[in-house]
Amino acid sequence: MMSQREMKSLQERVDAITQTIKSGRLWDSIMEMAKYGATANGGVNRLALTETDNAVRIILMEWINRPNYHFFVDAIGNLFIRRDGATPSLDPVMTGSHLDTQPSGGKFDGIYGVLAGLEVFRTLDDLDMATVRPLELAVWANEEGCRFVPGCMGSACFAKPDDLPHWLAITDDESITVAQAVARFHKTLSGIPHRPLGTPVHAYVEAHIEQGPVLENTSATIGIVSGIQGCRDFQVTISGMEAHAGTTPASSRQDAMKTAVLLLRDLYTLMDSAGDExxxxxxxxxxxxxxxxxVPGQVVFNIDLRHPLQSSLTALGNKVIALCDKHTGRCSIRAKELRWRKPVEFSKVLPDLIQNAAHRLKLPKRVLPSGASHDAVNLHLCCPTGMIFVPCEGGISHNEKENAALADLHAGTQVLAEVLYRLAENIP
Amino acid sequence: MMSQREMKSLQERVDAITQTIKSGRLWDSIMEMAKYGATANGGVNRLALTETDNAVRIILMEWINRPNYHFFVDAIGNLFIRRDGATPSLDPVMTGSHLDTQPSGGKFDGIYGVLAGLEVFRTLDDLDMATVRPLELAVWANEEGCRFVPGCMGSACFAKPDDLPHWLAITDDESITVAQAVARFHKTLSGIPHRPLGTPVHAYVEAHIEQGPVLENTSATIGIVSGIQGCRDFQVTISGMEAHAGTTPASSRQDAMKTAVLLLRDLYTLMDSAGDExxxxxxxxxxxxxxxxxVPGQVVFNIDLRHPLQSSLTALGNKVIALCDKHTGRCSIRAKELRWRKPVEFSKVLPDLIQNAAHRLKLPKRVLPSGASHDAVNLHLCCPTGMIFVPCEGGISHNEKENAALADLHAGTQVLAEVLYRLAENIP
Structure with missing residues (x-):
């Protein structure tokens, strides 16, 4: 084993790290995690802040329990694993993701980001390498937003601590509050020190499976995430009049289904012409x-509209409303806007570091916006932030069939390692 | 009160009957019936062969319990009220309908046909008039097909007695069989003699609210039903691939919802061009x-297609299948035909009698096919059959708001009286 002192140049140190990453160890960790909440069809059902979700956090802590590590929890149920830095007063470089899943989720969504970070820490330990800044591995609470709606809860509350009471009051289907679930998490991890929400972070980088087919379709291994697209969500209610299907002529009908179909046909045509983004x-x-x-008297449907460009998102959303107005006639149509989240564009620092690392490692790469929301969207409010995507099979995610190739998971971890190390050494 | 002997001509006798019909008595009977299973919103919930459904049959029998009447039940739960004829060996002229309702049904659907028949019988009693043939008032079991699926059960089994075992084995949501429910009905009406299914009938005429808007829209009081349209029912299953709404580009989607919309748009366009029938x-x-x-991975929907002309029904149904094939591509589409019931056209005898009666009574009339199915569709297999429609408000039926004008109900009963009397006197 090389000691840090033996390595002369930065490039030698970086190469040592990326070449020491153990993809088998990473894979075994992912498969071991997947046993907790495993489903019959090879997926994982591990809802946020359940006993199973709490259990895997303890397992993660056991895997890395060495003297140079410290654990912290906070008031919203996040867990932080801190690796000492040579200058402890400096703000840490943070990585991480989440360990909760959808009810019929897969083995990789979120878990990969946490365990890729773990593999980087283990590799640094293998090499006995210190960093100037501390490193932190975050396990964000309730990213999926299944048990407690909405998701990205832990990172959102970390970025905006004043929202804590709002989050704690949210309940699950069994009327259990977030406050109760977090209290149980704290009890399960009793003895772990508490830390305030929103502690300073120097930079945040998160590895994740793409959850879409772009990388696979373009034979790219590394996705350099430019930002997270914005969304406008609508609920459209079409109200007509129930009528007997056998007796009511078309000319007398106020058929909510027919109006829905004609409206949706125009919406699909509009969106088809709006480009692939x-x-x-x-x-x-x-x-x-x-x-x-x-004859249907009412139809209610939801529109999920996303675009990485704010101007396009605004224009397309406004056209949704205009088309609803245009199709109002026999039936009334009401379009209620449920959410309008503006696109996030990551500042160039992190994407550039990721791009350079992928280039040096000779990995096929591609810049793309994230279609899904991630904890990084909230960390972007705190510090320079970036995301590394790796392909997942067929672009399938939120599905028990979710799968990823070990070579891709390995490559993503190599990029993550280089980026984290450079940031922690203050050498961009 | 005039006796039959005092009336010279046929026309004098017919006029006496139609002028003696008491619309107030008819209305009061309908309102009294509506108390049994009354809902908070002014409708009726009286599912087939329930205690409430059995109770109103007893009430009906009590209302007409005079020496010239006889009651019979049969093995499927139908009830027959027979008014003696001068020549008892002749096959009876039958009228009737049903007393069961939808769970959120109205006061008139079915009930009107039974109570219009009752009003004719009462009028003949008021006038002390006999008829050559016996008259029978049928209360068919389970026309609505809600508790036990499908409907028109009592009349179907009457027309095809061999199907009895099939019907008796059908169960409701609580696993109660038709056999059990009918046994309970028999117990409730213990002492009422049983009669074989499918006893001969000379002619059948049924009065009913239209359950559609055609009469109201054309200011007609009497609908002369030409027949009952045919139907082809399909279940269409569109199978695509579930995908993440935020990450999956349109070009990679197999969106079952989008395919459904494009297919349905073409189907609505086709049917719009197929004419008002x-x-x-x-x-x-x-x-x-x-x-x-x-992104939806699967969409399943039902098509209810009806037309009074067999050739049109065949052609349009075949085009449904062809369009499903045409839209197969990104998603697979399977169109399963659930039912193909050919149109019924009533032989001219009854429609002509109804037309002539309406003409003589100077009632605005219109020939139309029935959009809904009725017990008459089954009686058509047994004897010359016809139906008299009267308007219902806004064409609304199968709805607690179902309503009809007393003047229209009265007019329909006058036509029914004339038709029944002429048939029973063998004087078409």
Whole structure:
């Protein structure tokens, strides 16, 4: 084993780290984690702040429990694993992600980011390498937003500590509050010191599977995330009149289903012409009374519209509203805007570091916006932030079939290691 | 009170009957019936062969319990009220309908046909008039097909007695069989003699609210039903691939919802061009997994297609299948035909009698097919059959708001009286 002192140049030290990353150890850790909440179909069901979710955090701490590490929890249920830096007073360089999953989630979403960070820490330990700045591995609470809605809770509350009471009052389906669930987490990890929300962070970088098909389709191994696209969510309610399917002529109908179809056809046509960066989804759709022999009196559906450019998102969302107005006639149409989150664009520092690392490692790379939301969107409010994407099989995520290639997971961890090390050594 | 012997001509006798019909008595009977299973919103919830449904049959029998009447039940739960004829060996002229309702049904659907028949019988009693043939008032079991699916059960089994075992085995949501429910009905009406299914009938005429807007829109009081339109029911299953709404570009999606919209738009366009007699409804529609942030992997919907002409029904149904094939591409589409019931055209005898009666009574009339199915569709297999429609408010039925004007109900009963009397006197 080389000691830090034996390594002359920065490049030698970086190469030592990236070449020491153990992809088998990373893989084994991912597979071991996947046992907790494992489903019959090879997926994982590990909802936020459940016993299972708490259990894997303890396991993670056990895996890295060495004298140069310190653990902290905070008031919203985040866990931080701090690796000492040579200058402890400096703000830490942070990585991490989440260990909670969807109810029929996979082995990689979130987990990869945490365990890639763990693998970097283990590698630095293997090499007996210190860093100037401390390193921190964050396990954010309730990223998925399934048990407690909405998601990215832990990072959002970390970035805006004043929102804590709002978050603690949210309840799950069984009327358990976040406050109660976090108290249980604290009890499970009793003895772990508490730390205030929103402690300073020097920089944040998160590794994650892409959860989409862009990298796979373009044969890229590393996704340099430019930012996180914005979204406008609408709930559209079309109100007509229930009628007997056999007796009511078309000319007398106020058919909410027919109006929905004609409106949606125009919306799909509009969005098809808006370019490949536009994401338009009608995923939730309810018909009332939903009987085959009754002309529907009401249809309610949700629109999930996303775009990385604020101007495009604004214009397309406004056209959604305009088309709803245009199709109002026989039936009334109400478009209620549920959410308007502006796109986030990461400052260049982190994306450039990721790009350079991928270049040096000769990894096929591509700049792309993130379609999904991630904890990084909140850390962006605190410090320079970046994300490293790796491909997942068929772009499939939030699915028990979720899969990723070990070579890609390894490459992403190498990039993460280089970026973290350079930041922690103050040598961009 | 005039006796039959005092009336010279046929026309004098017919006029005496139609002028003696008491619309107030008819209305009071309808309102009294509506108390049994009354809902808070002014509707009726009286599912087939429940205690409430059995109770109103007893009430009906009590209302007409005179020496010239006889009651019979049969093995499927129908009730028959027979008014003696001068020549008892002749096959009876039958009228009737049903007393069961939808769970949120109205006061008139079915009930009007039974109580219009009752009002005719009462009027003949008021006038002390006999008829050559016996008259029978049928209360068919489970026309609505809500508790036990499908509907028109009592009349179907009457027309095809061999199907009895099939019907008796059908269960409701609580696993109660038709056999058990009918046994309970028999117990409630213990002492009422049983009669075989499918006893001969000379002719059948049923009065009913239209359950559609055609009469109201054309200011007609009497609908002369030409027949009952045919239907082809399909279940269409569109299978694509679930994907993350934020990360998956349109070009990579197999969006079952989008395919459904494009297919349905073409289907609505086709059916719009098929003329006003075509009825095309997509009333039941399910999206999977039905989450706003997931591109739908599957959509399942039902098509209810009806037309009074067999050739048109065949052609339009075949085009449904062809369009499903045409839209197969990114997603697979399977169109399963659930039912193909050919249109029924009533033979001219009854419609002509109804037309002539309406003409003589100077009532605005219109020939139209029935959009809904009725017990008459089954009686058509047994004997010359016809239906008299009267308008209902706004064409609304299967709804607690169902309403009809007393003047229209009265007019329909006058036409029914004349038709029944002429048939029972063998004087078409």
């Amino acid at each position: 536009c994401r338009f989804t009608v995923g939730a759709f309810q018909v009332y009374p939903n009987s085959s022999s009754v | 075509c009825r095309f409804t997509v009333g039941a529609f399910q999206v999977y997994p039905n989450s706003s942030s997931v």
